[in-house]
Amino acid sequence: MRPTFFPVPDSAIGHIVLLELIRLSRMDSNGFHYIDMDCKVSCETSVGEERKAGNGLPVSIQCVLADARAGTLIDALVASGALRVLVDLDVLQRRCELIARQWHDERLLHAFVRAQASAPMIRRFFRTATRSSISRLRQAMNVPAPAKPRMPAARETDTLLSRWHSLRDIADVRERYLALHRECDGAWSLASLFAALDSAANPDAASSVRARPSPNSRESHHVRHAPRPEGQPVAGQKLG
Numbered sequence: 001m002r003p004t005f006f007p008v009p010d011s012a013i014g015h016i017v018l019l020e021l022i023r024l025s026r027m028d029s030n031g032f033h034y035i036d037m038d039c040k041v042s043c044e045t046s047v048g049e050e051r052k053a054g055n056g057l058p059v060s061i062q063c064v065l066a067d068a069r070a071g072t073l074i075d076a077l078v079a080s081g082a083l084r085v086l087v088d089l090d091v092l093q094r095r096c097e098l099i100a101r102q103w104h105d106e107r108l109l110h111a112f113v114r115a116q117a118s119a120p121m122i123r124r125f126f127r128t129a130t131r132s133s134i135s136r137l138r139q140a141m142n143v144p145a146p147a148k149p150r151m152p153a154a155r156e157t158d159t160l161l162s163r164w165h166s167l168r169d170i171a172d173v174r175e176r177y178l179a180l181h182r183e184c185d186g187a188w189s190l191a192s193l194f195a196a197l198d199s200a201a202n203p204d205a206a207s208s209v210r211a212r213p214s215p216n217s218r219e220s221h222h223v224r225h226a227p228r229p230e231g232q233p234v235a236g237q238k239l240g
Helices: 011-025 059-065 068-079 089-114 119-125 131-141 154-166 173-183 190-201 203-211
Strands: 005-007 086-088
Touching: 011 059, 011 068, 059 068, 086 089, 089 119, 089 131, 089 173, 119 131, 119 190, 154 173, 154 190, 173 190
Parallel strands: none
Antiparallel strands: 005 086
16 A cells, blocks of 8 residues: 655745755764855766765765855755655554544543542553552642542442443443543542442452451451351361
8 A cells, every 4th residue: 555645835844954955965974064165066967876975965966055055046946846845644644643542541541540540440441550650640630549449339339330321332431430420420439430330240259359258357266266056167177
């Protein structure tokens, strides 16, 4: 597929390009500028490959542009059509699309931090985010880290699930979470919404987490290891 080139019609750009070529023509290998006051140009047309100067310009071009009289030739050289600026639209479009996506992600990330999203939630939806970068962003935005998510009651969870379902036309899940947060008028942080919806989507995992005994439990040893009702053995105890 051939690249799409877009011609830039403004002659001012041609003037700028020509001035840059003049500057390069007057620069020697050591980076010093000089002006050729007595340039001799052959009237013969070059045949085959013409020798090029160290800067990549053909010698005939450098000889004329390095001359002190080159400034008076700018308008004529631009009018000749030799200086045509072409923009590769395919490359420029891909780069601009990438930049636009980065700007979009940055806007959403700031919105997540502002709406009190937890670090696990941010890291799930923003792959390049780290705990340290999230902490720095919170400090820059003067937003404190969210406390432990406040879980809604069963009836409130049903209402949230209904609202979440009504927003199913929003393709970007991050935008969908922000829309749900706006509908709740800030009653719930993003951390709470994420925890509630995640628990509703994975009830078995949530119940197992709630049922799992805490290793730091302060429950006394004799209570945790007391015999079970109706003769059920404790862990590790064999039936007689």
